[in-house]
Amino acid sequence: MSYKKQNQIEITEQEHGFLGQFNAMASPCDCLVETDNLQQAKSIIELVANEAWRIEQKYSRYQDNNICYAINNSNGSRVAIDPETFGLLQFAQQCYDISDGMFDLTSGVLRRVWSFKPNASFPSREKVEQLLPLIGWNKIKFDKDSLILQPEMEIDFGGIGKEYAVDKAAQLVIEQFPDISVLINFGGDLRVTHAPVKRPYWQVGVDSQLAQLEKSIRLSIGAICTSGDTERYLIHNGKRYGHILNPTTGYPIKNAPHTVTVIADHCLQAGLLATLAMLHGPKAESFLSDQSVKFYCQR
Amino acid sequence: MQLVNQSKRMSKKAKNVSTAIAAASCALLGSSAQAEGDFWDFSKDWKFDTGFLYYGETDRVSAVEGVFSATHEPEFNDKFNFKVVLDSLTGASPSGAIAQPNSQTFTRPSGNGQYTAEAGEIPLDDTFRDTRLQMNAQWTKPAWENVTSSYGVHFSKEYDYLSLALNGSLAWDLNQKNSTFSAGLSYASDTYEPVGGIPDPLSSMVIDLGQFPTDQDFQDAFDATRIDSSDDRQTTDILLGWTQVINRSTIMQFNYSYSNVSGYLNDPFKVISLVDNGGIATDHIYENRPDSRTKHSFYWQTKHHFDESIMDVSVRYFTDDWGIKSQTVEYKHLFYIGDSSFIEPQFRYYSQTAADFYQPYLLDSAAVPEFASADIRLGEFTGVTLGLKYGWKTNAGNEMALRLSYYKQSAKDVLDSHPGVLNDLEIYPDMDAVFLQYTYSF
Amino acid sequence: MKLTKLKPLRVSIFWVLGVSVLTGCSSLGVEPWERDLLAKPEMALVSDPIEAGLDDHIYFSKEATSGGRSFAGGGCGCN
Numbered sequence: 117m118s119y120k121k122q123n124q125i126e127i128t129e130q131e132h133g134f135l136g137q138f139n140a141m142a143s144p145c146d147c148l149v150e151t152d153n154l155q156q157a158k159s160i161i162e163l164v165a166n167e168a169w170r171i172e173q174k175y176s177r178y179q180d181n182n183i184c185y186a187i188n189n190s191n192g193s194r195v196a197i198d199p200e201t202f203g204l205l206q207f208a209q210q211c212y213d214i215s216d217g218m219f220d221l222t223s224g225v226l227r228r229v230w231s232f233k234p235n236a237s238f239p240s241r242e243k244v245e246q247l248l249p250l251i252g253w254n255k256i257k258f259d260k261d262s263l264i265l266q267p268e269m270e271i272d273f274g275g276i277g278k279e280y281a282v283d284k285a286a287q288l289v290i291e292q293f294p295d296i297s298v299l300i301n302f303g304g305d306l307r308v309t310h311a312p313v314k315r316p317y318w319q320v321g322v323d324s325q326l327a328q329l330e331k332s333i334r335l336s337i338g339a340i341c342t343s344g345d346t347e348r349y350l351i352h353n354g355k356r357y358g359h360i361l362n363p364t365t366g367y368p369i370k371n372a373p374h375t376v377t378v379i380a381d382h383c384l385q386a387g388l389l390a391t392l393a394m395l396h397g398p399k400a401e402s403f404l405s406d407q408s409v410k411f412y413c414q415r
Numbered sequence: 416m417q418l419v420n421q422s423k424r425m426s427k428k429a430k431n432v433s434t435a436i437a438a439a440s441c442a443l444l445g446s447s448a449q450a451e452g453d454f455w456d457f458s459k460d461w462k463f464d465t466g467f468l469y470y471g472e473t474d475r476v477s478a479v480e481g482v483f484s485a486t487h488e489p490e491f492n493d494k495f496n497f498k499v500v501l502d503s504l505t506g507a508s509p510s511g512a513i514a515q516p517n518s519q520t521f522t523r524p525s526g527n528g529q530y531t532a533e534a535g536e537i538p539l540d541d542t543f544r545d546t547r548l549q550m551n552a553q554w555t556k557p558a559w560e561n562v563t564s565s566y567g568v569h570f571s572k573e574y575d576y577l578s579l580a581l582n583g584s585l586a587w588d589l590n591q592k593n594s595t596f597s598a599g600l601s602y603a604s605d606t607y608e609p610v611g612g613i614p615d616p617l618s619s620m621v622i623d624l625g626q627f628p629t630d631q632d633f634q635d636a637f638d639a640t641r642i643d644s645s646d647d648r649q650t651t652d653i654l655l656g657w658t659q660v661i662n663r664s665t666i667m668q669f670n671y672s673y674s675n676v677s678g679y680l681n682d683p684f685k686v687i688s689l690v691d692n693g694g695i696a697t698d699h700i701y702e703n704r705p706d707s708r709t710k711h712s713f714y715w716q717t718k719h720h721f722d723e724s725i726m727d728v729s730v731r732y733f734t735d736d737w738g739i740k741s742q743t744v745e746y747k748h749l750f751y752i753g754d755s756s757f758i759e760p761q762f763r764y765y766s767q768t769a770a771d772f773y774q775p776y777l778l779d780s781a782a783v784p785e786f787a788s789a790d791i792r793l794g795e796f797t798g799v800t801l802g803l804k805y806g807w808k809t810n811a812g813n814e815m816a817l818r819l820s821y822y823k824q825s826a827k828d829v830l831d832s833h834p835g836v837l838n839d840l841e842i843y844p845d846m847d848a849v850f851l852q853y854t855y856s857f
Numbered sequence: 858m859k860l861t862k863l864k865p866l867r868v869s870i871f872w873v874l875g876v877s878v879l880t881g882c883s884s885l886g887v888e889p890w891e892r893d894l895l896a897k898p899e900m901a902l903v904s905d906p907i908e909a910g911l912d913d914h915i916y917f918s919k920e921a922t923s924g925g926r927s928f929a930g931g932g933c934g935c936n
Contacts, residue, residue: 155591181754186810196810203443210439214432283444380433384440389433407433466907470915480914482907500910582928593886601928652928658902663887664894668902672924714925716902720894727904731925741922749899757899767921792921804908818908824919850915854907 125165127158132314136161140168141176141278143303150297150312160293164300167285175204175273177224184273192267202260204273204280211276211388212253218395219388223363224272225250230350230368232359238352244366251363278305279341279387286383305383307339339383343390344375344414360394371398379410460489464856468502472848476506476543493556500549507539509844511789512699513688513776514538516836521699522622524684525611526637529623537844540684547573561588569603578605584654593660601652609683612641616703617783620686640701648678664720672714677707687789689779694835697779702788704772710735725749738771739793761802761820769795769829775842778834791844796826811857818852 125138133150134157147164149157175184187195197205211219225247229239250269257264265271273280282300286307289298297312299320308318317334333340343360350357350368357368376393380386389407393400404411466482480502488494510521512532519532523542532538553567562585569580584599607613618640627633653673660666681704689698716729731743742765749759770793772786802820809815826843833842887895894900903909909926917923 198812207439207443210435210442214435214439280443283440287444381437382440382444384443385433385436388436388440392432403432409433464907466911468911480911482910484907498910500914502914590886599928652924654924654928660886660895662885666895666900666902670925672928674924674928710922710924712922712925716926718900718902720897720900725899729926731922733922733925735921737921739921741920743922743925765916765920765922770921792919798920816905816908822915822919846919848919852908852911854905 123165123169125161127154127161132312133157134161136165138165138168140165141172141281141302142178143278145303146299146301148299148301148318150314156293156296160289160296160298163288163292164285164298167288168281168302171277171281171284174200175277177270177272177274184271187263187265188270190263190265192264194262194264196262197258197260199260201263202258204276205256205258205263207384208253208271208276215392215395217253217364218362219275219392220251220253220363221271221273221275222253222256222269223251223361224270224274225268226361226363226366229366230359230361232350236350238350238357248364248366251366275391276384276387278302279383282307282339282383305339305341305387306335307383308335308337311336333377333379335379338379338381339386340377340379341383341386341390342375342377343387343394344373358394360391362395369395369397372396373400373413373415375412375414376400376404377412377414378404385409460487462486462488462856464854466852466854468850468852470848470850472506472846474507475539475846476504476508478502478504494554496551496553496555498549498551498553501547502549503546505544507541508543508684509791510538510540511685511687511702512538513690513696513789513837513842514840515696516840519696520622520624521686522620522637523611524609524614526634527611535840537841545573545575547571547576558585562586563588565599575609576605576607578603580604580650582652586656595656595658597654597656597658599652599654599656601650601654603650603652604647605650605678606645606647607679607683608645611637613643613646613679614683614701615640615642616681617700617787620699620701622699646679648676648680650674650676661717666718668714668716670712670714672710672712674710674712675707676710680704680706680708682788682790685788685790687774687787688776689783690776690834690837691779692834694833694837694840696776700777700783700787702790703786704770704788704793705737705786708735708737723751733767737793739767739769741765741767756805756807759804759806761800761804761818763798763800763802765798765800767796769793773829775830776837791824791826791846794826794843795829796824796843798822798824813855813857815856816852816854818850818854820850820852821847822850823847 123138125136127134127136130148133148134154136147138145145168147161149160151157173179174182176182177184177188179185183197183201208221228247229243255266255269282302282305285300286309289296289309295310297308297310299308299318300306306320312318317336320333320335320340349359358372360369360372361367362369372394376390378386378390378393380389389404389409393404393411393413396403401413404413464484464486468480470480471477480500482498482500484496484498486494486496512519512521514532514535514537516534518534519538520529521538522529524540525542530541549571551567551569553565555563555565558564564585566583569578569582571578580601580603582599582601584597586595586597588595621633621636621640623633627636651674654670656668656670658666658668681702685702686699687702688696689700690696710733712731712733714729714731716727719726725748727747727749729745733741743763745763747759747761749757751757770788772784772788773793774787775789775794777783777787800820800822802818804816804818806814806816824846826845828843898904903926
């Protein structure tokens, strides 16, 4: 309930509408609205920003007043959950099942030993193995009203939070402004709610060092998500280790692409496929080829 | 290595992954289409507010009141609210008669039975007992651009009282909704049907002190003071409001309200005593008030959000053509405690002057005025309320609050001197009350 | 009647009101994205409608004044 931080939006006029910029979930966020009407643009941008902040407030693990904190500090006791959280848990469960345990929201505990900052040290095998008993989505018990998490275990919604926030914000826009083309970008997870009217597509610049990847992707409707380690990696004994960790071994996935970009209908789909592709390591491309989605891998 | 095994296993069913993920994300996001018949789906867009109040005056009236309110708000500014209030009142209330050095006997308003006041005690009519059911429905909808309309119906029924009302208002949003101007109209029609009928104003209360040979003689004398079985009143209200956002943390409201009531405005249960030069009561006559009243009130409210608290101040100035002027100051300050609870001290000060025709008693040596009432609520007094509210959120996100308040009324003497025995007696009934309130929203 | 007694209070109330209005006039209003605080339910002018309704009923039946915040109304035989 209490007011914690200053949420600000900057709005500027663009060639085909208005651009709102704000910070949420530790990322710069954009909301591009194709309209001539400033009031309408403001309403839409506000709607999107408020949804981002709402979800951040609710699921961020950097805050000590939300459901995420309540779960992670429950020390084995039963925690009441709301329908939205139940939905996310179910989704995480399905992802865990689909990926045979490779996508696991409880793997965040590995952050205690792994740091992907420059000059970070490579953890000892002993330290990594100590953490493995604390990982495993199947150790969580939940129903629609409550959840029990083993002591010391953690759930990190970060793996799906940004994608979920983009899709939820897009959903609000589609419900309230069904005819307006709005591009929502939360730190690289991007979605267009409706095909633009005054042009055939939005040009989406993707931050990449790829030569073969076009400088920009053309998107009229749908979602683009990128998973990668262009900035977050570790050099140990001359070998490069990306930040995608295998929850079953506790070590970074070997031979994973630097970045994987996937285009799909929803951010949740695109984001998850990109993450799963990374988890496939050397077989990322063949995994994605089997999916009927457009993708780009950078090695 | 385990990783390789995992990868192999995954690849086997890789073709299903995309569809499975699409299905899972659609399930999580739900359908965006609003299906018909959502109005009756209480899991969607409905909010319920409930409240319970215990109100108790020392040695007088006590009441319990329950409120249930349901609000359907599928979209911003598109709202339907339905509210039911049930309250039950029991206890004793000042009849308006004056205290005397000896005990006194009075006839109950119904004509059936008597009540007594001990020597030196302010007479209390102990037959106060009523149950009231109130129902309101209010619709709020966008009317046209930047204008919101709201209209509602009101129904309230007591054993002896019926009230029906309609209201409608429009609100204009200006200057990016930083200013809102509103205008509203309300009309109410009330019918009073007291047990024992409507007493003839200024007629003497018939009291059976043994002077009637038969019960029928008393009944005939009592019936002679009754002029009708029921009467009614009409109320027209106009409310003009201006709400202004001052800055990011301050909002202000100004209201002017006009109210005209006409018809039967007496309290059929209230009397006023006639006393002689020694202060001894010689008669008790039914009160009489004018049959119309025009009221004006000016209301100003400001809310300000500090870093960790919210201040709510309001001031009201009121005047009417009965000669009553009043001012009300209310101050509430909500302090957040952690993230899911708050504490709110509340203070209210109220002060009113007496109606022109208010008298605690009349002198029987003077002519009886056209209008007279000894109802303390039309007298001069101040009222102070101190309250403390504690609110918290449950794990499921529902809100609860508990409030304890103390309300004290202190009457002021409107006369310079009193005859004889009245100098040693309590003339104005003071009152203190405690109320305990519990609210729960889900 | 002792009307004179109340005058000092009335003056002081309007003095407070006047000052608040003057200090508020310099830059009234906010941009839509500055509504984070005002949008909180606790900042609604009537943040607890149930409590407001109960208070209105108590004071309506115990005092000669009604209305101001909302319609003065009729609605019960208590006054």
